[in-house]
Structure formats: structure tokens, C-alpha cells
Amino acid sequence: AAAFARACGEKHGDVLPYMDTVSAAKDLDVIRRALRSEQINYFGYSYGTYLGAVYAKLHPERVRRLVLDSVVGPDDVWYEGNLNQDYAFDDRHKAFAAWVAKHDATYGLGTDPAGVEAAWYRMRAAVAAEPAGGKVGGSELEDTFLPGGYYNGYWPYLAEAFAAYVNDQDTEALVEAYENFGATGAGGDNSYSVYTAVQCRDAGWPRHWSTWRNDTRRIHDKAPFMAWNNTWYNAP
Structure with missing residues (x-):
């Protein structure tokens, strides 16, 4: 950083x-x-x-x-706002799992939203240990599913990749989803540089890693989907 x-x-x-x-x-x-x-x-x-x-x-x-x-929230710019965002993204991830459960006839991942969510976290643990297609590890998986937090229209595509991996051990669909939604090129690097510059210039941030670590651990216990991913994204 x-x-x-x-x-x-x-x-x-x-x-x-x-x-x-x-x-x-x-x-x-x-x-x-x-x-x-x-x-x-x-x-x-x-x-x-x-x-x-x-x-x-x-x-x-x-x-x-x-x-x-x-x-x-104008009073949350930017550190507190990003902590609050962790909870919001986790709620959206739960909504995605509920939608997948509702369409079990299509995706075959079960009718229980909590069970579908648990299957997603098992998938994350699996790719963290052995990246899908040699490309999609735990962080890449989170980056891939993050756009679903913004737009429901991505859910069918993400659900197909999710189901293919869990039900058929098919890594190709997951790699394709990552390349479409999670991977970044030079344009993404430029956007990230602008993002960090603006957030740094707008407001003060905690200067001690212990603050970031303790806050993220606390939030991760309740909202694990993007807690650490968001912390590392904003750390620089």
C-alpha cells in the first residue's frame, strides 16, 4: 500500500x-x-x-x-461508508442466493436460500485451495460475483457458472464469468488509480492497520461476503 x-x-x-x-x-x-x-x-x-x-x-x-x-451517506465518507457497504453487499449476496433457491428447477442448487449460500462459500473455499482453471481463486471469485450486488440482471449468468461448478465440477463457466466480470486490464487499473486518488483526497483514513483489521474482523463475523475484499481494495 x-x-x-x-x-x-x-x-x-x-x-x-x-x-x-x-x-x-x-x-x-x-x-x-x-x-x-x-x-x-x-x-x-x-x-x-x-x-x-x-x-x-x-x-x-x-x-x-x-x-x-x-x-x-455524506457523513460516512469514506472509511465508514465502505464498512457500511460490506453489510449492503452481504444483503445483496443473500438476495442472490434466495433467487437461485427460488429457481432450483433451473440451477439444481436446492430450495433453501441458506443452503445455497453455504454452497457458494464451499465453492469459495474450494477455489481458494485450488483455483478453478488455474485462474479463479477466492478473491477472483468474489470479484466475479461482486457485479451481481449492483445489478440483478447478472444473476442468471452468475448462477449458471455457480451451478456448473458445484453440480458438474465444470470450471470453464466460472473462468468465463471471471473474465467477463472480474478480470481487469489496463482500463481497470486506470479506474482503480482514480478511485483511490479521489477517496484519499476527499477524506482522512485510519493510519493504523490495527483499526482496519479489527473493524474488518468484526464485520466479517456478520457480513463475510465482501468484508476482507473491500478492505484490501481500499487499503492503498
């Missing part, structure tokens, strides 16, 4: 002062002016809710309509 942050500062120190949500909101207003619009209609979800809220705070007279979905 320290090396990542140091390299970012050395390579992009000239732009880092502008990598924050207030600067992004100012950029948004530049776009408004370029479009010659007196007011904007704004729809934002996830981080977009915070960006929209900041824009509306800075320029309330320039907002005609504002629709926010899956709202980031």
Missing part, C-alpha cells in the same frame, strides 16, 4: 490536487456551461450520489431535478 501511494505521488503529483469530488463537481459545471444549460437534471447511483449531492450543495440554483439511488 505504501509503495502504491508513493508511486502515485511520484508519477502523478501534478494532478493529485485536483483528484477529488469537489473538483469533479466543478468539472460537471463546466460541462453544464458548455451545453448552455441553465439547470441540469441529474441521476446518480453509488459514488454518483455523493458527486450529485456535492454539486447540488455548491450550485443549488443550477439543479432542476436530482435523483439519487443507493446513496452514500
